[in-house]
Amino acid sequence: MEKPLECCILLYFxxxxxxxxxxxxxxxxxxxxxxxxxxxxxxxxxSSSGNxxxxxxxxxxxxxxxxxxxxxxxxxxxxxxRAELLTGxxxxxxxxxxxxxGRERMDLSERTLANYFQEAGYATATFGKWHSxxxxxxxxxxxxxxxxxxxxxxxxxxxxxxxxxxxxxLVKGEGYLVDDFTNRSIAYxxxxxxKPFLLYLSLNTPHSPxxxxxxxxxxxxxxxxxxxxxxxxxxxxxxxxxxxxxxENIDWNVGRVMDALEEQGLEENTIxxxxxxxxxxxxxxxxxxxxxKGSTDEGGVRSPFYIQWPKAIKEGREIDQxxxxxxxxxxxAELTGIALPESPSLDGISxxxxxxxxxxxxxxxxxxxxxxxxxxxxxxxQYRLDKDDQLFDMVSDPAQTTPIQERQADxxxxxxxxxxxxxxxxxxxxxxxxxxxPLGHADAPLTQMPARDGIPHGGIQRSNQFPNDxxxxxWTSKNDSITWHVEVLRSGxxxxxxxxxxPEDQVGSKVxxxxxxxxxxxxxxxxxxxxxxxxxxxxxxxxxxxVKDFKTMKLGSIQLEEGRNQLTLRAVDIPNGEVMDLRTLVxxxxxxx
Numbered sequence: 001m002e003k004p005l006e007c008c009i010l011l012y013f014x015x016x017x018x019x020x021x022x023x024x025x026x027x028x029x030x031x032x033x034x035x036x037x038x039x040x041x042x043x044x045x046x047s048s049s050g051n052x053x054x055x056x057x058x059x060x061x062x063x064x065x066x067x068x069x070x071x072x073x074x075x076x077x078x079x080x081x082r083a084e085l086l087t088g089x090x091x092x093x094x095x096x097x098x099x100x101x102g103r104e105r106m107d108l109s110e111r112t113l114a115n116y117f118q119e120a121g122y123a124t125a126t127f128g129k130w131h132s133x134x135x136x137x138x139x140x141x142x143x144x145x146x147x148x149x150x151x152x153x154x155x156x157x158x159x160x161x162x163x164x165x166x167x168x169x170l171v172k173g174e175g176y177l178v179d180d181f182t183n184r185s186i187a188y189x190x191x192x193x194x195k196p197f198l199l200y201l202s203l204n205t206p207h208s209p210x211x212x213x214x215x216x217x218x219x220x221x222x223x224x225x226x227x228x229x230x231x232x233x234x235x236x237x238x239x240x241x242x243x244x245x246x247x248e249n250i251d252w253n254v255g256r257v258m259d260a261l262e263e264q265g266l267e268e269n270t271i272x273x274x275x276x277x278x279x280x281x282x283x284x285x286x287x288x289x290x291x292x293k294g295s296t297d298e299g300g301v302r303s304p305f306y307i308q309w310p311k312a313i314k315e316g317r318e319i320d321q322x323x324x325x326x327x328x329x330x331x332x333a334e335l336t337g338i339a340l341p342e343s344p345s346l347d348g349i350s351x352x353x354x355x356x357x358x359x360x361x362x363x364x365x366x367x368x369x370x371x372x373x374x375x376x377x378x379x380x381x382q383y384r385l386d387k388d389d390q391l392f393d394m395v396s397d398p399a400q401t402t403p404i405q406e407r408q409a410d411x412x413x414x415x416x417x418x419x420x421x422x423x424x425x426x427x428x429x430x431x432x433x434x435x436x437x438p439l440g441h442a443d444a445p446l447t448q449m450p451a452r453d454g455i456p457h458g459g460i461q462r463s464n465q466f467p468n469d470x471x472x473x474x475w476t477s478k479n480d481s482i483t484w485h486v487e488v489l490r491s492g493x494x495x496x497x498x499x500x501x502x503p504e505d506q507v508g509s510k511v512x513x514x515x516x517x518x519x520x521x522x523x524x525x526x527x528x529x530x531x532x533x534x535x536x537x538x539x540x541x542x543x544x545x546x547v548k549d550f551k552t553m554k555l556g557s558i559q560l561e562e563g564r565n566q567l568t569l570r571a572v573d574i575p576n577g578e579v580m581d582l583r584t585l586v587x588x589x590x591x592x593x
Contacts, residue, residue: 029196029269030120030121030122030196030336030337031196031269031270031271031309031311031312031335031336032196032197032198032199032261032266032269032270032271033117033122033197033198033199033270033271033273033332033336034185034199034201034257034261034270034271034272034273035085035198035199035200035201035273035275035328036201036203036254036257036272036273036274036275037082037085037128037200037201037202037203037275037276037277038203038205038206038247038250038274038275038276038277039078039129039202039203039204039205039206039207039276039277040078040205040206040207040208040243040276040277040278040280040281040293041205041206041243041247041250041276041280041304042276042279042280042281042284042286042292042293042299043276043279043286043287043289043299043302043303043304044280044284044285044286044287044289045206045243045244045247045276045280045284045286046059046060046247046304047060048060048063048068048304048306049287049304050287051227051285052226052227053225053226053227053240053244053285054244054247054248055248055251056247056248056250056251057251057255058251058252058254058255058258059250059251059254059274059304059306061258062254062258062272062274062306062307062308063306063308063316064315064316065308065310065315065316066272066306066307066308066309066310066313066315066317067306067307067308067313067314067316067317067318067319067355068304068305068306068307068317068318068319069305069307069319069321069323069351070318070319070320071302071320071321071322071323071379072275072302072303072304072305072322072323072324073301073302073303073322073323073324073325073368073370073379074275074276074277074278074301074303074324074325075091075277075278075301075325075370075371075372076278076279076293076294076295076296076300076301076370076371076372077099077277077278077293077294077372078099078104078129078131078154078207078277078278079091079096079098079099079104079131079132079154080096080371080372081277081278081325082130082131082132082202082277083096083106083110083132084324084325084326084328084347084348085113085325085328085329086106086110086112086113086114086132086143086329087106087110087111087112087113087329087346088113088326088327088328088329088330088346088347088348089110089326089344089345089346089347089348090326090347090369090371090426091371092371092426093344093347093426094106094107094110095107095110096132097434099131099154099468100154100452100466100467100468101434101452101453101467102133102434102435102436102437102453103434104131104132104133104154105132105133105138105434105435106132106133106138106143108137108138109344110344111144111344112143112144113144113198113200113328113329113332114126114140114143114144114145114198114200115143115144116144116329116333116338116340117144117198117336117338118144118146118198120336120338121196122195122196122197122198123146123147123192123195123196123197123198124144124145124146124147124197124198124200125145125146125147125148125185125188125197125198125199125200126140126145126147126148126150126199126200126201126202127147127148127149127150127181127184127185127188127199127200127201127202128150128177128181128201128202128203128204129150129151129153129154129155129156129202129203129204130148130150130151130152130202131152131153131154131202132152133152134152134153134448134450134453135437135438135439135441135444135447135448135449136168136438136441136443136444136447137438137441137443138438139152139168139444140152141167141168141443142441142443145200147167147188148165148166148167148168149164149165149166149167149171149181149184150164150165150181150202151163151164151165151204152165153450153452153468153469154468154469155204155207155208155466155468155469155544156177156204156469157209157469157534157544157545157546157547158211158533158534158537158547159176159177159178159204159205159209159211159212159537160173160175160176160177160211160537161173161174161175161180162177162547167445168443168444168445168446169445169446170446170586176212176213176249177204177205178203178204178205178246178249178250178253179213179249179253181201181203181204181253182201182253182256182257185199185201185257185260186256186257186260189257189260189261189264189266190260190264193264193265193266201257203250203253205246205247205249205250206242206243206246206247206250206281207281208281208542208543208544209534209537209538209542209544210239210242210243210246210538210539210540210542211534211537211538211539212242212245212246212249212539213249216245216246216248216249216252217241217242217245217539219245219248220241220242220244220245221241221539223241225237225240225241225244227285228240228285229283229284229285233283234283235282235283235284236282236283236540238539238540239282239284239540240282240284241539242539242540243280243281243282243284245539254274257272258272267310268310268311269309269310269311270309271307271308271309271332271335271336272307272308272309273305273306273307273328274304274305274306274307275303275304275305275306275325276303276304277303278293278294278300278301278303279291279292279293279294279295279299279300279301279302279303280292280293280299281293286299287299287398288398288399289302289398289399289400290399290400294372294373295372296370296371296372296375296376296377296386296387297377297384297386297387297400298379298384298394298398298400300370301370301377301379303325305323307355309335309355312335312356313355313356313357314356314357317355317357319351319354319355321351321354321363321381322366322368322379322380322381323351323354323368324348324368325348326346326347326348326368327348327349327350327351328348329346329348330346330348330349330350331348331350331351331352331355333350334350334352335352335355349364349366365380365381366380366381367379367380367415367418369419369422371426375387376419376422376423378415378418378419378422379394380415382394382395383408383411383415384400385412385415385416385419386400389405389412389416389419390403390405391403391404391405391408391411391412391415392404393408435487436485436486436487436564437449437453437484437485437486437487438486438487438489439486439487439488439489439494439560439567439587440488440489440490440492440494440560440587440589441489441490442489442490445588446586446587446588447586447587448584448585448586448587449484449486449567449584449585449586449587450583450584451463451467451470451471451472451482451582451583451584452467452468452469452470453484454472454482454483454484455482455483455484455485456472456480456482457480457481457482457483458477458479458480458481459474459475459476459477459480460472460473460474460475460480460481460482461473461474462545463545463546463581464543464544464545466543466544466545468544469544469545469547470545471545471548471550471581471582471583472581472582472583473581474578475571475578475579475580475581475582476574476577476578476579477571477574478570478571478572478573478574480570480571480579481568481569481570482568482569482582483566483567483568483569484566484567484585485564485566486515486564486565486566486567487563487564487565488515488516488560488561488562488563488564488565489562490562490589491560491561491562492559492560492589492590492591493557493558493559493560493589493590494557494558494559494560494587494588494589494590495554495556495557495587495588495590496513496520496554496555496556496557496558496585496586496587496588497552497553497554497555497585497586497588498552498553498555498580498582498584498585498586499550499551499552499553499582499583499584499585499586500524500528500550500551500552500553500580500581500582500583501528501529501530501548501550501551501580501581502524502526502527502528502529502578502579502580502581503527503529503578504527504529505576506576506577506578506579506580507524507525507526507527507576508523508524508525508573508575508576509523509524509571509573509574509575509576509578509579509580510522510523510524510571510572510573511523511524511569511570511571511572511579512569512570512571512572513555513558513567513568513569513585514567514568514570515558515560515565515566515567515568516560516561516563516565517559517561518558518559518560518561519558520555520556520557520558521556521572522553522555522556524553524579524580526551526553528550528551530548530549530550531548532546532547532548533546533547533548533549534546534547548581548583550581550583550584552586555585557590567585569582569585
């Protein structure tokens, strides 16, 4: 039998061993990941970039407390950047060729950042603008995100308590959208403080319409901006002021997220990333770079990229090597210890060694390609080849003022050859037709068929040329119709609702919905005629559609059979001149309800 003193000594050392094991477990705890993506914020829309028109201390602090990649590149527009961020592959590889009409959707064969993190045991959530497909299985809940609150469209027409989705169900927002999405993010952090999580906060500002609460607008509305472009650039100063006010609101919300991490004791072991999805959405100060949103020049594709992880990334580090959105997935996978399969091959590379300060003597002098609307730009560490095959030395001429392809013919020729090879490799994706819109997925509580995904025929018009937040109007003839190209994923009976408006003096039209051999008829027998709105909250006149408060109308049930088909809405009787304005059709599979 052990003596009492010997037992005490044994227990003491056993306790030390267990304590040491616990310390070791804490040291290897997987880090949380928070990705904050702004929408249409330029590289120059931060005070850390040198812009004295505004103050962004909380975003700047991420760089100060971590690392910044000084030349980081995204796509010229929204959904291509999101695809590259989520897949680690150029957007054309994943089938993303546009920003609406279904061309914003990643191929279903693609695996996302959230898929990999979810399989590794992370809780996953995204709040805000998705812009990668509305219907399941393109919906965020089908692409690795267990929690989703926001909107799936490319832009939204109302930023104050608008209609949104929560895990596929239709809800109403609570207050200003960016504040609302941040509130959800903070609640998520608090609820998941004891489990590793991936949080993707995809904001919708400063994308137009230019709406921002008075608290932020009042600071700028009468302010004289010290940094304005020369008159020849055509800067809209009121638009600039609205954008800056929206950026300062973003900064305040970033500060709230960082405070929440600190309050929960998570700041030390959380990777926080801040970036934007493309260049600025207007001509405003952007460091003298050429181009804005939509351009493959430097100003259209250079984004801020700040990353903080106190546990592993030394503060104040600046990285000069070029990088891009395609690098986010492999980088986060290496930093968190998540293994990625060899196929599909990634276009991005891991930046972990650069971020953690390792000596990298043979870092590749790589090329990063930017594409939009058949225009291609190519960036190397020193040079940029533009869409017209003009070459610029970005070290001595960052504003792209003086082409040098004649003086540097060998460099230009080599980059043109690489550009043509890349273009040939991507051509199959760029030219393929858009897939139909899926209807009736087993995991979907409902399926929306919005106006943005439909096609008007005859005299029917969209409320705006930009389809993402539009509705159909001017429906006056029995020869008019609206169609949706769909793939029904489950045969069965579907209850259908419409989001509509109709003035009192136009009530009474009879309409038929058909899909294959199935059909239903309904009568527009209720008046609902709200005014157009949105302008009351706009700081400058918008280019997108105004909105209305649409009301639901139950249409009845329709039998739909599995397979590709066409949904068609056509009026059979229009007694009073016009049928209705239509925002969305919603389908509920009866077995789900």
